[in-house]
Amino acid sequence: MSLxxxxxxxxxxxxxxAMLVRVQREDFSIDEELRRVRARSKRIGGIAMFLGTARDxxxxxxxxxxxxxxxxGMAQKKLREIRERALKxxxxxxxxxxxxxxxxxIGENIVLIIAGxxxxxxxxxxxxxxxDELKQITPIWKLEHTPEGEVWVEExx
Amino acid sequence: xxxxxxxxxTKMLAGNQGTLSxxxxxxxxxxDLVAVIEAAYPKIGELLQKKKVLLSVNQxxxxxxxxxxxxxxxxxxxxxxGGSEGC
Numbered sequence: 001m002s003l004x005x006x007x008x009x010x011x012x013x014x015x016x017x018a019m020l021v022r023v024q025r026e027d028f029s030i031d032e033e034l035r036r037v038r039a040r041s042k043r044i045g046g047i048a049m050f051l052g053t054a055r056d057x058x059x060x061x062x063x064x065x066x067x068x069x070x071x072x073g074m075a076q077k078k079l080r081e082i083r084e085r086a087l088k089x090x091x092x093x094x095x096x097x098x099x100x101x102x103x104x105x106i107g108e109n110i111v112l113i114i115a116g117x118x119x120x121x122x123x124x125x126x127x128x129x130x131x132d133e134l135k136q137i138t139p140i141w142k143l144e145h146t147p148e149g150e151v152w153v154e155e156x157x
Numbered sequence: 158x159x160x161x162x163x164x165x166x167t168k169m170l171a172g173n174q175g176t177l178s179x180x181x182x183x184x185x186x187x188x189d190l191v192a193v194i195e196a197a198y199p200k201i202g203e204l205l206q207k208k209k210v211l212l213s214v215n216q217x218x219x220x221x222x223x224x225x226x227x228x229x230x231x232x233x234x235x236x237x238x239g240g241s242e243g244c
Binding site: 070137 | 162164166169232237
């Protein structure tokens with residue numbers, strides 16, 4: 001990685017860019033986040049979105065709730081890297097990457113990726129790449145609350 | 158003294174501490190720090206050896222040859238689990 005890339009990912013360049021990559025405790029509005037991406041360019045003609053939500057089963061066991069822990073600073077840096085690489089390596093115009101932390105109830109929103117491109121193929125491709133990459137490189141950990149106790153999720157499915 | 162931040166299951170394996178304060182006597186590289194952690198917390202040491210837990214210095218995954226300097230931000234990173242399961 002070049003020094004320039006490291007420096008870029010270390011800090012968001014503008015307030016707008018800071019809003020496009022966030023790690024936050026509170027829930028988010030999908031409509032509001034979609035508006036944020038659409039407002040970035042009138043050239044966007046296809047938007048693909050991935051929303052991850054908390055489900056009540058994990059590896060055959062009941063789950064009552066989830067707590068996400070993150071490494072403040074590094075998590076944001078990795079999400080910024082994902083956005084910057086998506087903008088560079090895929091033909092997308094804008095990307096939003098948002099992940100929640102803290103206690104999350106079953107059915108609630110966890111993670112949101114929105115990719116805006118001129119056409120659908122690039123938007124789908126970048127969106128899928130971003131969520132796969134997020135799971136690989138972002139220091140976020142999941143504690144599942146089950147009737148038998150709490151379990152840190154160790155492995156990616 | 159070096160302060161090491163803990164997350165997820167490494168926190169649990171260290172008796173629910175959020176950080177470890179460790180003295181580095183025999184060298185200043187990441188491998189020396191790993192040896193100190195192995196001696197004090199064998200279960201974490203085993204996971205470090207298996208690369209199931211990674212060590213980061215200043216928010217980058219560190220190679221064992223990297224020198225640890227005063228003021229470096231060091232953390233133990235268990236396997237990541239962001240997103241939602243199966244997504």
